[in-house]
Amino acid sequence: MSQRFRTVRPALAAAAATAALTLTLAACGSGTSTHTAGHGGMPSSSAPGHGMASMPGMGSPSASASADGMASMPGMGTASAGDGLAAARGDYRMASTDSGLPAGKATAYRFTIMGEGGKPVTDFAVDQTKRMHFYAVRSDLTGFQHLHPTMAGNGTWTAPLAALQPGTWRLYASFTPGSGSGKGQDFVLSRTVKVSGMDMASPLPAASGTTTVDGYTVTVQGDPMAGMAHQLTATVSKDGKPVTDLQPYLDTYAHLTAFHQGDLAFAHLHPETEVKGDHGGPTLTFHAQFARSGNWRLFLQFQTGGTLHTAALTLRVG
Structure with a gap:
């Protein structure tokens, strides 16, 4: 994920048109602590620092080995050529x-990124302060976790997942090789796992323009x-006042x-x-491109006072 989250020049933002849209939000996070979120836009439990949020939900297609992984252009807000639904892409699996x-x-959950010659990859570039971004999503989209696993010397990554609800989950590994045939390219590969127990799916909340999470x-x-490339704008407030x-x-x-x-399908x-320091907000802009309607x-994650908040929302793409 080289430079996937890096700031993009305002000129790119000016090129995208904005108009009011509806969405709904709930909770999540990243790191080793966790909090849970569900459908319905209820406030999340706060997680300290780089906390992680968990949510039930998301069945998915099987992890195929087709060249269907997702990569984004370094430093740009463009969508990748894939959608993150493949277990393999190019020389990487x-x-x-x-x-x-x-x-x-x-x-x-333990996994390995295999590279050229079927050998484990151990050289990863740092992107957004991490060498690996890992996501767990349940089939009905009620469950979400974003965390940063650790890698052993042999290339095995360990992702410390919070408690999972029964059902089918898709697990995504987002990374940028530091060497080899894929050096400097962004990859998102994924696999599915079954979590034991009775799978009780929940309906996806309707789109809604405003929601609250942890009082925000x-x-x-x-x-x-x-x-098509578009701009999304998120505004954060608390108690009727802009958050800065x-x-x-x-x-x-x-x-x-x-x-x-x-x-x-995955999109970043x-x-x-x-x-500019601890003075972000109240308005944030994002360059967005979705593969399908x-x-x-x-899942929007932001931090205040050392606490990570995650809001979950439903967005309708035309």
Whole structure:
């Protein structure tokens, strides 16, 4: 994910048109602490620092080995040529022996990125302060976790997942090789796992323009169309007053990812707002491009006072 979250010049922001759009938000995070979020836009539990949020939900297509992974252009807010639904792309493959995980308790998921000649990759570029970004999403989009696993010397990554709800989950590895045939290219590969127990799916909340999380109100504007670059604008307020003390999180004032209802295609929305100390907000702009039309579930993460907040929202893409 080289420079995936890096600030983009205002000239790019000016090129995209905005108009009011509807969305709904709830909770999530990243790191080793966790909090949970569900459908319905309820406030999330706060997680300290680089906390991680968990949510139930998301069945997905099987992890195919087709060249369908996702990569974004370094430093640009452009969409990649893929959608993150493949386990392999080019010389790279996400491998794991874990096909099932227990429900209701914290657990570890181990995987390896295999490269040229079928050898484990151990050289990864740092992007957004991390060498690996990992996402877990449940099939009905009620569950979401964003964390940063650790790698052993042999190339095995361990992702410390918070308790998962029963059902099918898709797990995404987002990275940039530091050497080899894919050096400097962004990859998003994924696999699915079954979490034991009865799978009780929840309906996806309807799109809505404003929601609250941890006492913060988030309003989103934009009018995205599939396959086209657009700008989304998020405004953060609290108690009716603009929020201007957003702190940098992963080298940006807000981290935004999205997953498509049904197939769980992945999209990363790139921030355009320049980072200047602990004075972010109230308005944040993102360069967005979605591969297909339909409902997307967005997860917006921002930090205040050392606490990470995650808002989940439903966005309709034309």
